[in-house]
Amino acid sequence: MIRSLLLSAAALVALPAAAQDVAITNAKLVIGDGSAPIERGTVVVRGGKVVAAGAGVAVPAGIERVDAEGRYVTPGIVAAFSRVGLVEVDAVSGTNDRSAPRTRFSAGLDIAPALNPMGSPVAVNRASGVTRAIVAPGGSSNLFAGQGAVVDLADDMDMVTRPRALQYVAFGEDGASKAGGSRAATFLLFREQLLAARSYARNPAALAEWGNDAMIQRADADALVRVIDGTTPLFVRVDRAVDIVNVLKLKGEFPALKLVLVGATEGWIVAREIAAAKVPVLVSPLTDLPSSFEQLGATQSNAGRLKAAGVDVSVGVFDDDDAHKMGYATQYAGNLVGLTRVPGASGLSWDQAFASISSVPARAVGMEGSIGSLRPGRAGDVVIWDNDPLELGSRPTMVWIDGKAQSLTTRQDRLRERYATPQEGALPNAYDW
Amino acid sequence: MIKGVKGSLLAAVSLALVGCAATGKDTASASDKPAEKPAKFNKDPYPSTYKPYPGQVTAVRNVTIFDGEGGRIENGTVLLAEGKVEAIGGPDTPIPADIAVFDGTGKFLTPGVIDIHSHLGDYPSPSVDAHSDGNEATSPTTPEVWSEHSVWPQDPGFSRALANGGVTSLQILPGSANLMGGRSITLKNVPSRTVQGMKFPGAPYGLKMACGENPKRVYGGKGRAPSTRMGNFAVNRATWAKAAAYKKKMDDGKAVDRDLAMETLAGVLAGEILVHNHCYRADEMALVIDMSKEFGYKVSTFHHAVESYKIADILAKEGICSAMWADWWGFKMEAYDSVPENIPLVYKAGACTIVHSDDANQIQRLNQEAAKARAAGRRIGIDVSDEVAWTWLSYNPAKALGIADRTGSLKPGKMADVVLWNGNPFSAYTRPEKVWIDGALMFDAMDPKRRPVSDFELGQPGEGDVK
Known part of the structure; x- marks a missing residue:
């Protein structure tokens, strides 16, 4: 056959x-x-x-x-957090539109015109069963990286399923570095940019009055207004347990924020707080090394423990190769099934593990009704596999x-x-x- | 890969050793007594202090065994005693009374995984600049540096490789910023206060070399040679020519000033030190083969070797191993032509086939990488059995490291470096249950205290966690 x-x-x-x-x-x-x-x-x-x-x-x-x-x-795999379409060869800069470190814009950046559906990574990821991807920009010169998209990996020129589907920002060590060297600067810069955007929304003429002293530019303000009112989900890279708690607190001042945590390496330590805030999490699930001081508590049991606490956990392939190897999602999900057989470890059931690479990431980006499962009304993204899709080499x-x-x-x-x-x-x- | 080079460039503040001929007391005797033979330099000044840890006489029965050399035993028995494989066979293999016996029903037993390409310890976790010790990126040829002098034994990555990956031995290489990056070292994957306490006794040294993009980018970026691939070869050939002259002087019994760089290269030319050459592109590998013949050395293994499938016939003829990933691709130009069938195509050509990691994460699932490669081969009609695919993970890397007479397969008298898996190790659902190194139980998933915790992890969040 x-x-x-x-x-x-x-x-x-x-x-x-x-x-x-x-x-x-x-x-x-x-x-x-x-x-x-x-x-x-x-x-x-x-x-x-x-x-x-x-x-x-x-x-x-x-x-x-x-x-x-x-x-x-x-259903086809939904890559939970990726750069597919933005990169052909990482180290060949002309083919790499992941980040824009020298732009004067930030939140207003929109990756849609940077996506290349003809790129070979799109075909390779599609051949491994990935049909949709949540694509985030890598970074700008400022705190906010810009607006990502939900894309399809079809063999045609129209890759964008939903443009401006998310805003991306890194807290933790990366965010501190961007903001001026301290987490204190990250939180202040974040707040000031959002407040400036809100002022601008109330009185667009104000921006001209601020002139060169403006905290924000028009394009960036437009984008952040949609973050403040919850139209655009805010994907936040954050790993250290206390940083996660502090990010969750942002909803106190900006209650309409639709937060999604990315990474959350130490999420298991504050799993109850994340669950109570009803904030979904995208993890790279096999992260188990203290690669930095904000990942000291790294364990492959993170996903299982978060799920057990009632958190919506999606499995992604990042902190790895986030443009070429989206097909690793099935392998990573399979590993989480394997963890259920290791004494003391936490993993996911097969059914949960598959959902974590299909409907759960779709839900995180607010598209559960249109992609990520084979329930009626969803996109006709269907895969026939030669074997158990979570097994190696299928x-x-x-x-x-x-x-x-x-x-x-x-x-x-x-x-x-x-x-x-x-x-x-x-x-x-x-x-x- | 890329990461290591970047990190090292930022942190490349250490003083270059190049040209600092260490004329110490070792050479003094040569001038005192000119008629005598020239001084022999100590070839093992940092000797291994590794001793096998105490182990019990242990048997595993009713287990599926891959012996590491392509053999398979269903319902098998293995007996470990005195740190060695004492016996291996079927259900009727006799085992002594009053010893520890594990039932392996539904489980698999293999030789420990050997990773021929790791930077654990020289690019450890946490990967802070202060720990970036893998590339002496201050000169394109640094054969005088030894990776063991950079290895931090407290890298938590060693324990992950043990507990999740079943890795019992591994080669720590310098990075690939330099054409000649320095000496590598082969370690037993046991926790230790000192690197000497991990050194695989009697394992030959290796020399890390690198083709292609990294050296020319690193040094071209500093406005010096090499800045091209032809520059790479020119610098290499000039260095080999110097080494050949140095070796000839020594062979002729003449006194030579001590030169740490030349000692390493002379060791390669004498066949005592094995060349491990980072090289992606097929055409460059073919040129390196000619260079090795020009100067009279042999390449043990091409590492990364993403285009080995294009010259698998040549590699088979020359007897050179390829150490490969299953499916990494696209991160740099010279990794653009990677194909997921590279490993099985090299195997099919009859060339030596090795699965390697170069990564603190993938070292934890080299068995899974082999499984993916095997599946890719099957789809194009290259059918490799489980037990044969295991040779890519233990016996072949052991051969390429010059330690196959002692480990890498389960033959009586060899080191009892053994993993008991809780299912077929080519499944995503399988993990190591127990790992023995020289017969000592160094990891046991059933016993939280048989999980090493490095100094760095003590008193930190997640100390002793399952990881």
Whole structure:
């Protein structure tokens, strides 16, 4: 089955991609919302959206059917925190739009026009089952890094699912360095920028009056106004336990803030406080080294302990390679399942672990209703896997995004095919393409 | 990788040792008695003080064994005694009465993982500037520096590699800022007050070399050679030529001034020190092979080697190992042509295949990296069994480090460096349950006190946590 499906998927890319109506039957069906897999399930996608998924779902007449032959069928992976689309080669600066350290703007930056859907990392991540990603800017010259987006990894030119889906800011050591050398400066700068934005919102003419003494520029103020009123979620990188507590306190002065914690390496120490604040957390879950003094309490049990305390925990791939290796999300989630078998450790059940790389990050960015699971109404992002998707080396055999079947061929495949026999033949390898 | 080089550049304030020929008392005798043979320098001035820790005579039964050399035993038995593998076999293997016996039903037993490429201790956690000791980035050739003089034994990364990764031995290399970065050292992964207490007894030294982007960027950025790949080769060749002349003088019985850099290189030319060459691109590896022949040394292993698949036939013919990641790519230009089938393609060509980490996190799951590589191979019809894939993790790195006669596989008489896994180690759901080093139980998931806690972690948040 795998070979014929791959061929058919490859054939499809030659055509203009169009949303197909498709029913995938005989699936080990994972909805992605934390529920258990459904044997012999069916998912029906029409008009680019999931219309039904479960056992005993009727397949509409005249619709294309794909028999999954009992394999895992899941929603596509949602990369919880990434730079996919912003980077081709990290160390080749012209191809790396992650950060803008020399710009005079900050919160107003919008990564949408920097995204490159034709970049090879998009294809490689898609071939590993990632269909959506939360993409954040890396940094600016100021405290606020700018506005990230939710993107799809489809083989087309339109990558943005939701522009300006988040504002990103780093507290802790990075934030202190940006703000002038102390966490005290971070908190003051944060507050002053938000207050300036609020003044500007009430009286836009004020900005002109402030002139060169302005704490903020118009574009940055526009963006921060949407943070203050909760329109734009504020993703905050923070790791040290007490820093987390202090970030949660920001809601006292700015009650509409929609906080999302990124990293939260010592989150388990203050798990109850995070749960009480109902603030979701994105973790890089296998972080277990005291890489800095703000990560002394690092443990792979962080995700499990947070989840046990009632925190919404998403699993991401960052502090690693955040542009090329989004496919590690499944491996990391699988490791959390493994931790449930280690005495004294905390992990996640398989169902929770899968949700932590699909519906939970979608919820963190406020898009649970439209992506991240196979519940009716969600985008038709569906993956058929050759094996348990959380196991090592499992790969998609077919991927749909918004109901469109996707190419799974990458530049890496082309290289590997060329060098399956490395010696030059009758002509040099360069003629083999 | 990249990180190490960046960090070291910021912190490159130490004095260069280059040119400081240490003319100490060792050479004095040569001038006192000119008719005598020239002084022999002590080749082991910082000797290993490692001694195996006490262990019990132990047997594991009913366990699936990968012996590290490609063999597999179902329902197997292994007996560890006096720090050695005493016996290995099937269910009828005799075991003495009154010894500790573990039931391995549903579990797997393997030789300990050996990481041929680590910077634990010389780029330790916390990765503060004060700890950035992996690149003596003050001269493009520093064969005189020894990584063991940078290793901080209190790096918490050692215990993670033990408890989560089942790593029992590892090579600590200098970084890749320099063409010749210095000597490496092979360690037993045991906690110790001193690096000497970790040194693998009798393991040969290595010389870290680096191709490509890093040296030319680091030194080109300082306005000096090398600033190009051709500059890399020119500086290397000039240095080898000098080393060859130094060695010839010594071989001819002439007195030489003591030169720590030349001693290392002469050791390479004599075959006593093994070359570990950071090199990504296939074309550069081919040039390095010619350079090694030009000056009469041999490359043990190309490290990172993301393009080994393009010249796997040449590497097989030359008998050079490739130490590789499963799927790292794209972080720098010379890592752009990485493919996930690199490891299985090298294996298929009959070349020596090793999975390495170069990373304090991935060293904790090299078994998982091997599993991903194996799966990538299967998808293109290269079927590698579990037990054969384990050779990438223990026996092959042991061979490349010159310690395969003592560890790396479960043969009677070899060091009892052993991991008991709580399931198939090629599953994401599996972790080490027990790790023995020379027969001593150094980690036990069932006993919180059998988990080492470094000095740095004492009295800190999470002391003694499961990690």
